[in-house]
Amino acid sequence: MPVTELTLRTAVYPLIEPYRSGRLPVDEVHTLYWEECGNPKGVPVLFLHGGPGAGLSPRHRQFFDPAYYRIVLFDQRGAGKSTPLGEYRNNTTQLLIGDIERLRQMLGITQWLVFGGSWGSTLALAYGEAHPECCTGFVLRGIFLCTQPEIDWFLNGVQWFFPQEHAQFVANIPEAERGDLLQAYVKRLFSDNAEENLQAARTWSRYEGSCLHLLPHPEVADEFGSDAVALGVGRLEAHYFRHDAFLTDDQLIRNVDRIRHLPAVIIQGRYDVVCPPRSAWRLHQAWPEASFRMIEDAGHAAFEPGIASALVAATEQFKLDFRIAGKPADQR
Known part of the structure; x- marks a missing residue:
């Protein structure tokens, strides 16, 4: 053990x-x-x-x-x-x-x-x-x-410590939209396309789950990528972030x-x-x-x-x- x-x-x-x-x-x-x-x-x-x-x-x-x-x-x-x-x-x-x-x-x-x-x-x-x-x-x-600096840190600053995880977070966002990742995710999380919603939520939630621990815990990232967790985390974090909570x-x-x-x-x-x-x-x-x-x-x-x-x-x-x-x- x-x-x-x-x-x-x-x-x-x-x-x-x-x-x-x-x-x-x-x-x-x-x-x-x-x-x-x-x-x-x-x-x-x-x-x-x-x-x-x-x-x-x-x-x-x-x-x-x-x-x-x-x-x-x-x-x-x-x-x-x-x-x-x-x-x-x-x-x-x-x-x-x-x-x-x-x-x-x-x-x-x-x-x-x-x-x-x-x-x-x-x-x-x-x-x-x-x-x-x-x-x-x-x-x-x-x-x-x-606060706005904390939200910006989560969306952009984390890449200084978790560059691979952040690269996966932005991979499906076109280059032209990466200047405002929150808006890019809002567009996908709240569109009329349920599959697009879910895919964006999975990516957002897995990104967070991959950065929680001092040492790697891939099982936590997998849990955060599950539909049961991702829909809540991905959609609601973006919702609260865009309204400054x-x-x-x-x-x-x-x-x-x-x-x-x-x-x-x-x-x-x-x-x-x-x-x-x-x-x-x-x-x-x-x-x-x-x-x-x-x-x-x-x-x-x-x-x-x-x-x-x-x-x-x-x-x-x-x-x-x-x-x-x-x-x-x-x-x-």
Whole structure:
């Protein structure tokens, strides 16, 4: 067994199954899949997946002590088991924030710890800044603020570290259109040709999946290239990118004062090429009270061994902090 796999298996909690799940219609287009795991009377924690559009994995349940936490997970609009897959209509950051609030109220939860990585960190910050009274704290990983330089980096700058993968990303785009790769992909992802949509989504998603780790993980690239993942990731990332995530310029940094009174942990891979460390550092500079951990031997993925260990350490520290603060286990 490789050392990295052994380290990872000892870093996270064992796989668990939900004790209940359901489907939540949120409008005439979208129905969300949600699930709860762990302790039904435990301290609530909300998991926000990445992408946009990447969806949940059973492994996402493993960052939390199931004896302590009431773990809530859901597939965001157009992602995973939510339907329709890859649907970009009625899909904005503000609507996702509304979905989170609807889910919280449906579950009878007053406050919860908010946990998100990559796009999940974007949504966690946006949600927290809109509803700070509903949050007990934040665990944030692989920070993405969805600013124009970050979007340009993903589309163009990554080639400095992953030239072969970027060459494959642009291979089917005519030379004349490569000056604006986002528009070139929007043209193909949202055309009336379903096969063209799917092919562009596969290429976009595989590109991202190929760049997530410090060391190669071809099986992850294959997973991201599958139709079940690609339609969500490819279409929704392009949709959110072309609308600047429906945020105003640097909104998440400008509004951080709304949540600075809450405890937070920021965890960042030193060699994260998808969401480079400068964004995490900018967030920490704006939020110096937050704990900041740079993982020196990691890329972007949550299951890089050092990152997974740091994420579990963060949820364990919150357990201790909540107990010291006298927070009751049953938050319902």
